[in-house]
Amino acid sequence: MRHVIVGASAGGMAAAEAIRKRDPFAEIVMLTDESRPPYYRPLIPYLIYDGKPESEIVREPCLTPKNLDLRLDARATKLDPAAHTLMLADRTTLSYDRLLLATGASPTRPDIAGLKGPGVFTLRKWEDALAIATAAKGVTRAVVLGAGRIGMKSAFALRHLGLSVTVVELLDRIVPQQLDAASAVIFAEAVKNAGVETILGHTLKKINRRTGKITSVALDDDRKIKTDLVVVGVGVRPNLDLAVAGGLKVNRGLLVDDHLRTSEPDVFAAGDVVETKDVVTGESIVSGIWTNAATMGRIAGDNMAGGTSVYEGAFGLLNAMELGGLPVISVGDIHSEPGDGVEVFVEQRGPAPRYRKLVFRENRLIGLVLVGVIERAGVYQTLIREKVDVSALRRELLGPRFHYGHYVLSKPKEVDRYVRAG
Numbered sequence: 001m002r003h004v005i006v007g008a009s010a011g012g013m014a015a016a017e018a019i020r021k022r023d024p025f026a027e028i029v030m031l032t033d034e035s036r037p038p039y040y041r042p043l044i045p046y047l048i049y050d051g052k053p054e055s056e057i058v059r060e061p062c063l064t065p066k067n068l069d070l071r072l073d074a075r076a077t078k079l080d081p082a083a084h085t086l087m088l089a090d091r092t093t094l095s096y097d098r099l100l101l102a103t104g105a106s107p108t109r110p111d112i113a114g115l116k117g118p119g120v121f122t123l124r125k126w127e128d129a130l131a132i133a134t135a136a137k138g139v140t141r142a143v144v145l146g147a148g149r150i151g152m153k154s155a156f157a158l159r160h161l162g163l164s165v166t167v168v169e170l171l172d173r174i175v176p177q178q179l180d181a182a183s184a185v186i187f188a189e190a191v192k193n194a195g196v197e198t199i200l201g202h203t204l205k206k207i208n209r210r211t212g213k214i215t216s217v218a219l220d221d222d223r224k225i226k227t228d229l230v231v232v233g234v235g236v237r238p239n240l241d242l243a244v245a246g247g248l249k250v251n252r253g254l255l256v257d258d259h260l261r262t263s264e265p266d267v268f269a270a271g272d273v274v275e276t277k278d279v280v281t282g283e284s285i286v287s288g289i290w291t292n293a294a295t296m297g298r299i300a301g302d303n304m305a306g307g308t309s310v311y312e313g314a315f316g317l318l319n320a321m322e323l324g325g326l327p328v329i330s331v332g333d334i335h336s337e338p339g340d341g342v343e344v345f346v347e348q349r350g351p352a353p354r355y356r357k358l359v360f361r362e363n364r365l366i367g368l369v370l371v372g373v374i375e376r377a378g379v380y381q382t383l384i385r386e387k388v389d390v391s392a393l394r395r396e397l398l399g400p401r402f403h404y405g406h407y408v409l410s411k412p413k414e415v416d417r418y419v420r421a422g
Contacts, residue, residue: 001026003304004086004094006076006242007102008032009041010290011271013059014297015100015304020065022305028068029094031086033075036126038064042290045150047129048136048157057126079246081264098266098304101243101254102297105236105272105288110145114207119214120230123154132231136161139228143167143217145204147174149321151233155196156323158231166197166225168217174198178319178330182346183371186353190324204230236288238273251275253286258310260300268304270296279313279385280332280366287314317367318381320374326353329377332367332384333359345398358398363391376402 003019005012008030016028032038038059046052064070078087079099086094107122109115121132136142136158144155147169155165167174173184174191191198199219206218207230216226238253249255249263253275260268271293278285287293292314299309320329336342336359343360352372358380359367365383379402383390396402 001097001305002095003028003098003100003301004096005030005100005102006086007100007104007271008034008038008070009102009104009271010293011102011104011297011300012100013038013064014294015102015268015270015301016065016068018298018301018307019305020068022302022307026305028065029096030068030070031074031076031088031094032070032072033089034125034127035073037070037072039126041124044126044129045123045153045157047126048133048154049160051157051160076242077245079242079248079267081246081248081267084266096266098268100297100300100304101248101262101267101269101273102271102293103239103242103273105238107232108235108237109232110203110234112204112207114209114214115230115232117207117209117214118212119209119228120207120232122232123150124236132158132229133161135229136163140164141166141227142229142231143204143225143227144231144233146233146235147171147198147200148177148233149175149319151231152191152323153321154231154233155191156194159194159196164197165195166199166227167191168199168202168204168219168225170201170203172200174200175321175323177317178321179328180334180357180369182348183328183330183355183357183369186355186371187323187326187328190326190353194324236272238275238286240273243269243273252284256311258312259303259308260296260311261303268300270300276311277313278316280316282313283316285314285316287316289315289318291315291318312385315381315385320377326372327374328369328371329374330367330369331377331381332365333361334367334369336361336367360390363389365390365397 039057043057075089076086077089084096107124141164142158144151144167147167155167159165202219204217205220208216216224218224240250243254254269254273256269262269272288275286299311302309318331338344341362345358347356354373355371357369368380
């Protein structure tokens with residue numbers, strides 16, 4: 001059987017591993033429109049300032065499934081589900097028995113005067129990071145639009161190169177999706193100490209140029225900031241062109257069932273292109289999170305090879321990052337306020353910043369933020385995903401030494417699959 005995978009990032013590689021595990025002899029063809037072998041996308045900001053050697057960013061060959069036919073610079077342009085074929089950009093045709101679309105997402109560019117042209121960058125691929133690094137040579141100032149994860153990582157990378165960096169964010173705090181108000185204050189101090197300026201509650205109105213080169217940006221309040229380059233980090237959109245061309249059902253993302261099968265029975269999907277449900281809220285989401293993509297790929301690949309794995313949904317928030325040497329992990333619903341069945345526990349210590357926030361709804365943990373000390377994050381994450389009733393564990397859970405053994409020893413009526421597996 002021939003399995004064709006479009007996309008060589010988290011979802012695609014996890015699917016290839018799962019297929020090979022279930023079927024050691026299946027033919028697996030993987031297509032990527034990039035010229036480089038698979039790499040860890042979350043690490044590409046390090047390429048801007050040589051923060052890590054390339055060998056640590058490229059996926060280790062020993063982790064690549066055996067007998068994988070990986071084709072670089074291969075872009076699929078047309079899908080014909082009835083004929084079970086893909087047409088590539090070079091006009092060749094590739095047939096498949098089972099197909100996985102792991103086409104990912106692309107950065108969005110807001111409608112800002114002067115945005116088109118040299119000196120404006122996004123950060124999504126390896127080559128984007130190299131282009132930013134090249135542009136940063138011989139200049140002194142940079143503006144980053146968006147204080148999300150990508151924006152802040154870009155800002156710190158440019159600051160490592162010695163540039164004066166200003167981050168402009170429309171919302172009222174940095175990394176607004178991953179941090180609540182209190183943890184954002186902690187990180188705002190770390191960002192300031194690193195020499196990165198932040199302007200909150202504003203956005204860019206115009207990018208000013210002279211003979212094509214960027215000279216400054218104008219904010220929505222008409223302030224001007226001198227700069228030599230701009231990095232845009234304000235969101236992504238799923239790459240749906242191939243799915244739409246093949247007549248697959250889409251909404252905000254590519255629609256799938258709980259086996260990650262699309263509206264065509266032999267076509268599966270995984271990663272940033274998929275529309276799924278949030279495991280905490282049940283709401284429809286399109287997730288851009290690496291770990292979600294890997295989980296989808298593993299389940300889709302297993303099912304492509306004859307398995308019956310069920311995908312229960314994605315975390316709308318599941319992120320670990322470090323800013324200014326300070327680690328943070330945030331999972332699930334971290335923004336709900338107390339009331340209507342919601343309880344919030346907060347613990348904050350200093351002078352070394354330590355912050356812990358746990359959010360509960362009806363005796364279930366639904367969200368957390370850990371800053372500084374991030375141990376036991378995996379335990380908390382399991383409790384959230386499994387929707388565990390923690391009423392018998394409340395005292396231990398709020399204590400400083402909670403671990404998974406407390407849950408096991410509580411002898412729950414319904415033991416989740418992690419305990420069963422043990």
